[in-house]
Amino acid sequence: MIKRKIKERLRKVLKELYPEVKEIAFEVEKPKSKNFGDYSTNLALVLQGIKKVPAKDLAKKLLEVLSPDPLFEKLEIAGPGFINFWINSQFYKDTLWYIIKEREAFGNLEIGKGRKVLVEFVSANPTGPLHIGHGRGAAYGDALARILKKAGFEVFKEYYINDRGTQMEILGASVFLRAKELAGIPVEFPEDFYQGEYIYEIAKEALRSYPDLLERKEEEALELSRELAIKTILEDIRKDLEDFRVYYDNWYSERDLYKKGLVEECIHLLSEKGLIYEKDGAKWFKSTLFGDEKDRVVRKATGEWTYFASDISYHYEKFIKRGFDLGVNLWGADHHGYVPRLKASLQALNIDPEKLQVILIQMVNLIEEGKLKSMSTRKAEYVELKELVKEVGVEAARFIFLSRSADSPLDFEVELAKKQSQENPVYYVQYAHARISSLFEKAKEKRVELDKLKELPSLALEEREEIEILKKLVEFPDEIELSALQLAPYKIIYYLLDLAALFHEYYNKFRIIVEDEGLTLSRLALCKGCQIVIKEGLNLLGIRSPERM
RNA sequence: GCCCCUGUAGCUCAGUAGGAUAGAGCGUGAGAUUCCUAAUCUCAAGGUCGCAGGUUCGAGUCCUGCCAGGGGCGCCA
Numbered sequence: 001m002i003k004r005k006i007k008e009r010l011r012k013v014l015k016e017l018y019p020e021v022k023e024i025a026f027e028v029e030k031p032k033s034k035n036f037g038d039y040s041t042n043l044a045l046v047l048q049g050i051k052k053v054p055a056k057d058l059a060k061k062l063l064e065v066l067s068p069d070p071l072f073e074k075l076e077i078a079g080p081g082f083i084n085f086w087i088n089s090q091f092y093k094d095t096l097w098y099i100i101k102e103r104e105a106f107g108n109l110e111i112g113k114g115r116k117v118l119v120e121f122v123s124a125n126p127t128g129p130l131h132i133g134h135g136r137g138a139a140y141g142d143a144l145a146r147i148l149k150k151a152g153f154e155v156f157k158e159y160y161i162n163d164r165g166t167q168m169e170i171l172g173a174s175v176f177l178r179a180k181e182l183a184g185i186p187v188e189f190p191e192d193f194y195q196g197e198y199i200y201e202i203a204k205e206a207l208r209s210y211p212d213l214l215e216r217k218e219e220e221a222l223e224l225s226r227e228l229a230i231k232t233i234l235e236d237i238r239k240d241l242e243d244f245r246v247y248y249d250n251w252y253s254e255r256d257l258y259k260k261g262l263v264e265e266c267i268h269l270l271s272e273k274g275l276i277y278e279k280d281g282a283k284w285f286k287s288t289l290f291g292d293e294k295d296r297v298v299r300k301a302t303g304e305w306t307y308f309a310s311d312i313s314y315h316y317e318k319f320i321k322r323g324f325d326l327g328v329n330l331w332g333a334d335h336h337g338y339v340p341r342l343k344a345s346l347q348a349l350n351i352d353p354e355k356l357q358v359i360l361i362q363m364v365n366l367i368e369e370g371k372l373k374s375m376s377t378r379k380a381e382y383v384e385l386k387e388l389v390k391e392v393g394v395e396a397a398r399f400i401f402l403s404r405s406a407d408s409p410l411d412f413e414v415e416l417a418k419k420q421s422q423e424n425p426v427y428y429v430q431y432a433h434a435r436i437s438s439l440f441e442k443a444k445e446k447r448v449e450l451d452k453l454k455e456l457p458s459l460a461l462e463e464r465e466e467i468e469i470l471k472k473l474v475e476f477p478d479e480i481e482l483s484a485l486q487l488a489p490y491k492i493i494y495y496l497l498d499l500a501a502l503f504h505e506y507y508n509k510f511r512i513i514v515e516d517e518g519l520t521l522s523r524l525a526l527c528k529g530c531q532i533v534i535k536e537g538l539n540l541l542g543i544r545s546p547e548r549m
Numbered sequence: 550g551c552c553c554c555u556g557u558a559g560c561u562c563a564g565u566a567g568g569a570u571a572g573a574g575c576g577u578g579a580g581a582u583u584c585c586u587a588a589u590c591u592c593a594a595g596g597u598c599g600c601a602g603g604u605u606c607g608a609g610u611c612c613u614g615c616c617a618g619g620g621g622c623g624c625c626a
Contacts, residue, residue: 079569300624307626336553427588442585508590
């Protein structure tokens with residue numbers, strides 16, 4: 001918000017001085033060193049490349065026009081031609097009033113206004129319970145959806161269910177075999193079938209629901225087993241996600257794509273463009289024309305459609321029929337090879353591939369007692385999300401899942417997450433919130449009410465630490481913008497840790513509730529601002545802010 | 550062999566689409582509470598940004614090559 005304000009002013013000056021310069025990519029940023037002001041711009045340096053005039057001379061001219069502005073307390077030209085800004089502290093104080101007035105609406109942005117975005121995440125195949133890798137995707141997708149909404153997008157959360165294809169057949173067969181086994185019939189259980197204990201549970205249920213299961217025609221029995229398995233597992237997944245406080249606007253069944261005839265429609269469209277051909281009895285899509293490394297099969301020689309064919313039509317519907325302006329897909333990093341072919345299909349259907357943003361999330365390693373726990377999907381060696389949540393709780397789990405960029409693999413240390421101590425960063429932030437709540441209770445006892453703040457002519461906040469906090473609070477909207485544009489929830493985490501640190505430091509150094517009522521009220525106002533921002537920041541991550549700890 | 554991600558302090562990671570003097574937390578060492586929550590705070594030590602070139606006013610950040618770790622290269626999903 002503040003960055004935007006400065007940028008706007010700079011653009012205005014630029015237009016006045018150099019109307020011929022249309023497109024220019026310059027930055028307003030917080031310099032690393034405080035000696036270079038609160039904010040700083042490289043405008044003159046970038047302009048130097050275009051105008052072929054020394055940056056310092058350009059900066060001087062810019063300053064002359066920019067100078068008389070109450071937003072800035074001081075301006076200077078420094079280094080090779082940076083312009084440094086010192087913001088008038090009144091602006092910070094005004095913002096604090098604004099935060100207290102707006103409460104959780106502070107930081108609401110309009111950068112996504114009028115744009116519909118679909119965030120599709122987890123979307124695990126209904127072949128088994130969710131494991132911790134899915135947990136990372138769940139936390140990430142949910143937080144991203146909250147952040148994008150805050151940034152002004154119209155957001156929908158969707159779970160895409162792969163409820164057809166080979167894996168489903170294997171799932172059905174796994175249950176059926178286990179049912180036979182339970183009935184005392186000797187079976188050979190293939191290695192590539194689902195090995196997990198939960199298959200037995202479903203088999204038991206199948207035998208209960210269909211006592212004649214084993215007498216039925218095999219085809220029929222397999223179907224019953226399969227359908228029951230999908231339904232049971234999906235319910236389980238849904239419950240795990242709800243316990244993790246993740247709710248979807250829509251659960252989209254892959255089968256519906258076929259019911260609606262979308263797959264045939266899409267392949268027909270591509271066919272008309274001459275992008276489908278037959279080879280070895282299968283139908284292929286010429287994805288190489290759009291940068292993929294090889295052509296891909298959409299229909300197998302057996303006559304079955306591939307997963308890819310479904311996905312083409314799913315995204316076709318997403319962007320063309322359902323009218324989403326942006327699709328954000330969260331996939332495991334092992335799917336990276338899949339991105340070029342999907343983008344190729346969008347391009348072939350005249351959809352701007354930029355509309356689809358795929359975030360590839362790296363692995364989660366579970367560390368227990370300093371050792372890496374190995375995980376293999378098929379063999380039920382993974383750790384289930386529900387177990388983890390039971391052990392460490394939703395707040396710590398979400399916080400840790402969100403604390404890394406998607407690009408980094410995440411080492412999840414269970415002992416650390418369980419620790420209710422200083423080593424666990426989630427409590428550090430929550431504790432700041434709880435401390436402030438407690439301050440207000442104390443203030444109430446002493447009959448200091450924040451309402452009296454209105455009578456105060458101005459805020460008595462002049463200490464270095466107080467100004468630091470004010471500055472940090474003002475950054476909140478900028479951080480939201482950044483994390484929305486970069487689809488990076490972890491930015492919010494780092495911001496909150498910084499803010500909490502500033503607060504704790506302040507709290508330790510100064511008494512908030514003092515004799516002087518004006519000072520007390522001013523300090524309480526500052527605390528209130530912190531509390532509002534911390535609570536809303538944590539809320540963006542799906543983490544609760546306790547009143548006491 | 551090809552593709553993707555990663556390589557920054559002892560450990561785990563930030564570094565804001567190229568900016569000015571490289572940042573946190575943990576761990577280590579030393580300290581702080583008659584007073585609003587010590588799940589807190591203060592101070593200190595700790596760096597050839599994997600290696601080598603290149604691009605330019607300027608590189609941890611961009612390009613090329615190499616090295617190391619992880620993941621992926623099906624008419625599986």
